[in-house]
Amino acid sequence: MSLPKFSYLAPASLEEACDLLGKYQGKIRIKAGGTDLMVRLAQRALKPEYIVGIRQIPELAAISFNPDEGLRLGAMALLSDVAGHPLVQEHYPMLARAAKSTATVQIRNMGTVMGNICNASPSADNSPTLVAMNASIVAISKTGERQIPIDEFFLGPGRSALEPTEIAKEILVPAPLPRSGVSYQKISPRSKVDIAAVNVGAMVTVDEQEACQQTRICLGAVGPIPLRATTAEEFLQGKVITDEVAEQAGALAGSDASPISDVRASKEYRRLMVIILTKRALLEARYGTRI
Ligand SMILES: Cc1cc2nc3c(=O)[nH]c(=O)nc-3n(C[C@H](O)[C@H](O)[C@H](O)COP(=O)(O)OP(=O)(O)OC[C@H]3O[C@@H](n4cnc5c(N)ncnc54)[C@H](O)[C@@H]3O)c2cc1C
Numbered sequence: 001m002s003l004p005k006f007s008y009l010a011p012a013s014l015e016e017a018c019d020l021l022g023k024y025q026g027k028i029r030i031k032a033g034g035t036d037l038m039v040r041l042a043q044r045a046l047k048p049e050y051i052v053g054i055r056q057i058p059e060l061a062a063i064s065f066n067p068d069e070g071l072r073l074g075a076m077a078l079l080s081d082v083a084g085h086p087l088v089q090e091h092y093p094m095l096a097r098a099a100k101s102t103a104t105v106q107i108r109n110m111g112t113v114m115g116n117i118c119n120a121s122p123s124a125d126n127s128p129t130l131v132a133m134n135a136s137i138v139a140i141s142k143t144g145e146r147q148i149p150i151d152e153f154f155l156g157p158g159r160s161a162l163e164p165t166e167i168a169k170e171i172l173v174p175a176p177l178p179r180s181g182v183s184y185q186k187i188s189p190r191s192k193v194d195i196a197a198v199n200v201g202a203m204v205t206v207d208e209q210e211a212c213q214q215t216r217i218c219l220g221a222v223g224p225i226p227l228r229a230t231t232a233e234e235f236l237q238g239k240v241i242t243d244e245v246a247e248q249a250g251a252l253a254g255s256d257a258s259p260i261s262d263v264r265a266s267k268e269y270r271r272l273m274v275i276i277l278t279k280r281a282l283l284e285a286r287y288g289t290r291i
Contacts, residue, residue, distance in 0.1 A: 033111035079108035123221035128201030131218035154225035181288030202281035222257035229253035250279035
C-alpha cells in the first residue's frame with residue numbers, strides 16, 4: 001500500500017496535540033488506529049501534510065464507569081478493549097457486542113470505537129447502540145471543551161460536528177436507566193466479519209406496567225447518517241411490547257428508513273431487513289429489561 005508523503009507527529013499530551021491542530025489547521029489529520037485513515041490515504045482521498053498520532057497520550061486509553069455518571073470511553077480505547085472490558089460487559093453488554101461485531105481481530109486490536117464514530121460512516125457498527133443509549137462526545141481544542149450530543153454529531157457521510165481544530169476526547173454513555181434494555185442487531189453480506197448492510201440499535205425503558213416510557217431506535221446503513229426511527233418510537237410510547245406491537249413498530253421503522261442500493265444490498269432488501277431487525281431488537285431489549 002503506497003502512501004502520499006506526510007510528516008508524522010506524536011504528541012505526548014492533549015495540550016500538545018491541540019496546539020498542533022491549531023497550528024496546522026487544514027493541513028493535518030488525526031490518526032487513532034489508522035484502520036480507516038490509512039485506507040483513505042492510500043486511495044489518495046486525503047492528502048494531509050501532517051498526521052498527528054494520538055496513541056501516546058496516556059489519558060485517552062481510559063475506560064471507566066460509575067453508577068451516577070455512567071461510562072467514559074477514552075478516544076484510544078480499542079475496539080477489542082471495549083468488547084472485552086468487564087465493566088462494559090456487565091453494564092453495557094450491547095456496546096461490547098457492537099465493538100465485537102466490528103471487523104476482524106486484527107482490526108479490533110488497532111482500531112478504536114471513537115475512530116469508528118469520527119469516521120462518520122452511516123454503516124459504522126458502534127453508532128446505533130451509542131445513539132440508542134443517548135451518548136455524547138466530548139471534544140477538546142485550544143479554546144476549551146464542549147459536549148456534543150450524539151444526535152447532533154453526524155452531519156452526513158464522512159462528516160461530523162467536530163471542528164478541524166478539535167480532538168474527540170471521550171464518549172460519555174449515561175448509566176443504564178432502571179427497567180431498561182438495549183439491543184444491537186446487524187446483518188452483513190459475508191456473515192459477521194463485514195461492514196453492515198443494515199444495523200439497528202434500540203433502547204427501551206418501561207414503567208411498572210411494562211409500558212414503554214422512552215424508546216430510542218437507531219437505523220444504520222439506510223440513510224446518509226445513522227437515523228432515528230422516530231415514527232416507530234412515537235408509536236411505541238405507552239404501549240407494551242408484544243410480538244404484534246414489535247412487528248408494527250418494525251414496519252414503521254421501515255418507512256423511517258431511506259435506503260439506497262449499492263454493492264452490499266438493494267434498497268428493497270435493506271428496507272425489509274430494517275423491519276425484521278427492528279422487531280428483533282425491540283423484543284430483545286424488552287426481554288433484557290431489568291426489574
Ligand atoms: C479490513 C477492514 C474491515 C473493517 N470492518 C469494519 C466493520 O465490520 N464495521 C465497521 O464499522 N468498520 C469497519 N472497518 C472500519 C474501521 O476499522 C473502523 O471504523 C475503526 O473503528 C476505525 O477506528 P480507527 O481508530 O482505526 O480510526 P482512524 O482510521 O484512526 O480514524 C478514522 C477517522 O476518524 C478521525 N479520528 C479518529 N480519532 C479521532 C479523534 N479522537 N478525534 C477526532 N477525529 C478522530 C480520523 O482523522 C479519521 O478521519 C473496517 C476497516 C478495514 C480496513
